[in-house]
Ligand code: HEM
Ligand SMILES: [Cu+2]
């Protein structure tokens with residue numbers, strides 16, 4: 013990227029008199045948080061396109077009833093890998109990329125706490141991705157039991173499943189190292205004067221996310237390890253015939269899985285909480301309640317997991333508990349939406365791409381929140397579980413939530429990273445295309461779910477044909493819109509109008525107030541003064 | 544600016560495309576396709592009403608919040624010279640908007656509570672039916688009440704050619720089975736759910752039932768149909784490659800009709816059952832075996848016995864299919880642990896004998912072996 017800058021000589025430590033090594037070795041050996049951030053971001057974009065191709069293959073098969081493009085078993089491999097690649101390959105690493113670039117600059121630190129470990133946590137990702145993707149080519153193909161990997165179906169798979177399990181282990185190790193790094197950096201390396209309650213919200217949300225990751229990634233590792241030993245070494249953790257219980261896997265998986273969905277949304281909340289005040293030219297409304305709301309969401313997320321399992325046949329008391337606990341999460345989530353709205357209220361707003369994506373985020377994420385509440389009502393969930401309604405719900409929170417948050421953050425910080433302004437016209441086109449095609453693709457899926465179309469099927473009854481066709485058209489539109497994003501970024505990296513140091517008129521975090529654009533390769537070697 | 548033009552173009556085309564595509568070829572109006580279908584039982588009615596109730600509340604809040612935001616977006620713009628205020632918190636307001644949602648949510652969850660309790664009350668059924676999930680069909684056993692003792696398998700009856708787009712698709716495409724689950728109207732039917740292999744889920748939307756069928760465990764659910772009619776459902780838990788093709792059809796009959804149906808079933812099973820000790824000829828066995836194969840085995844091992852390379856082994860020339868008879872029979876009866884090969888114990892002695900005979904003498908296999916039902920019976924003991 014164009015952010016390659018030689019260190020300021022007057023600040024140089026003895027080992028930093030030289031710039032980074034040239035060529036591939038720079039990227040393999042780098043311990044610089046900005047380089048590593050860049051690696052994470054490009055990696056996740058590549059995975060985003062890979063997962064996207066799978067999604068478009070799925071939507072092509074579903075364009076019309078009947079089997080036409082792929083066989084059912086391959087279809088199941090595609091849905092499974094699409095989920096895994098998007099969750100573990102695209103969304104999560106992208107947020108870690110943002111953390112790497114932004115956290116040190118936002119708290120006035122020179123780099124991440126453990127620079128070498130940082131390098132390693134990134135370089136674990138490509139082998140894991142390779143394992144996942146190459147599992148398509150082994151006998152039996154990739155895992156085909158859904159991203160949730162429920163046994164006994166996942167016990168039946170071929171070696172593609174074992175490869176997936178190993179990939180998850182590696183990705184988990186990477187996430188844990190990344191989280192340790194983030195927690196340590198935030199707790200120990202803040203510039204003098206930057207108290208916890210002065211930290212930018214993006215930093216806060218990542219701190220809480222990192223704790224969530226530390227708590228639940230080992231749980232997932234445990235679950236898939238038990239799956240592995242059941243498959244290969246004759247244990248019976250999940251096999252009823254041997255005294256195990258297949259439902260236990262679901263409990264363990266969702267004990268990880270629900271916090272996981274917040275792992276994917278909290279940093280997006282953070283990004284949006286930086287952007288809205290900037291473009292409203294007004295301080296964030298209710299900073300401390302934002303911090304408390306984020307913490308409550310994180311804590312509550314540990315006691316709602318079984319809302320994914322309302323149809324396994326739990327006792328009445330368990331169903332009631334998980335319904336009420338799930339609904340409670342809507343309260344802190346609501347507080348955030350209200351605070352964002354209050355921040356915009358009587359601001360002096362402009363609508364550049366970061367702001368557009370942030371407003372799009374709030375609007376569509378809230379729709380996903382509402383469908384979440386609908387699904388939390390047990391009797392209604394009984395009708396909608398395992399239908400397209402659930403697919404619609406989590407794409408509203410993950411695509412128009414997490415992903416839109418990532419787009420917003422990219423446009424917001426790109427000028428700081430590259431020193432150049434991006435092409436606002438292109439970016440706005442990207443926004444409008446994404447916004448519209450996203451809704452064409454996913455809004456109709458609510459209707460499909462209500463009408464009873466099950467998820468994870470390659471073929472469907474004729475009554476579902478119209479909406480599926482609409483959804484597929486939207487999906488292709490959405491997919492191709494992302495090429496605008498790619499083009500816009502490359503164009504910005506290669507040149508463009510010079511960005512000012514402040515970049516945005518209303519920005520008030522350290523990277524904008526105390527650093528030039530582009531941010532130098534080594535920043536804040538002497539800590540800034542925090543007011 | 545270019546982006547504005549694109550935005551407008553896309554909006555306009557959406558507005559035109561959307562309704563016109565959805566309404567195309569539809570005479571009963573688009574509204575009937577965007578909501579839950581009409582309920583067919585008391586519980587399903589409560590579910591329907593709960594959904595509408597929660598949806599309306601959500602829509603009202605949504606309009607409130609985004610109405611405010613929209614106003615702000617239109618009015619509080621820098622381009623209109625609006626100067627930013629500088630308030631940034633208000634403890635009162637923040638407490639209010641934490642407390643009020645609490646009560647709204649409670650107002651949503653509370654009515655759901657009674658429905659959950661009712662939903663879970665499977666006591667005092669009039670009829671109890673056990674449904675077993677198999678890869679990929681359902682087995683039904685009437686365990687108690689009128690019809691006790693009736694049992695049958697139920698599998699999709701949509702012809703493969705329709706799925707493969709080689710024949711026009713029928714009206715009930717993917718929603719039809721060979722044997723419907725028949726129940727009387729207005730009677731409390733308790734369903735016991737279990738599975739023979741992986742997790743499936745027995746789900747009939749209009750009757751308000753969805754319950755996972757878990758191997759090694761028995762779970763229950765119940766329904767009481769309001770009106771006679773046909774109610775359709777689907778397997779609702781991913782269960783492997785044919786997951787999309789294991790529908791459920793419940794046929795609700797008036798009481799007298801139901802009694803007639805039961806009598807008919809009883810008579811069929813009273814007809815001298817095929818004597819397992821009878822000696823069958825090769826042709827008889829092969830003819831039955833071919834049907835059993837098509838219904839149970841061909842999904843994986845393929846009609847031509849070649850399997851799917853890497854996933855499902857072929858039987859044409861396989862070690863088991865041309866090796867010792869005993870291993871072959873054991874494989875079919877007990878399946879192979881840790882693989883997709885399920886146990887087929889639930890098939891009758893005659894069916895298993897027939898299918899084993901067929902497999903040993905079909906395609907390139909020419910063992911000439913004849914397996915009699917009596918041998919299968921001996922194996923089971
Ligand atoms: C108000 C907040 C939310 C509530 C009340 C809520 C509730 C639910 C419920 C009840 C389900 C289970 C549906 C079913 O399987 O029948 C569900 C599924 C799901 N939710 Fe949410 N949700 C909320 C927010 C989120 C957020 C923020 C995310 C992620 C960013 C998320 C991601 C998911 C995913 C991925 C699934 C489906 C997982 C699967 O089955 O594959 N949800 N949600
Ligand atoms: Cu959840």
Ligand SMILES: [Cu+2]
Nearest residue numbers: 778780782786
């Ligand atoms: Cu299924």
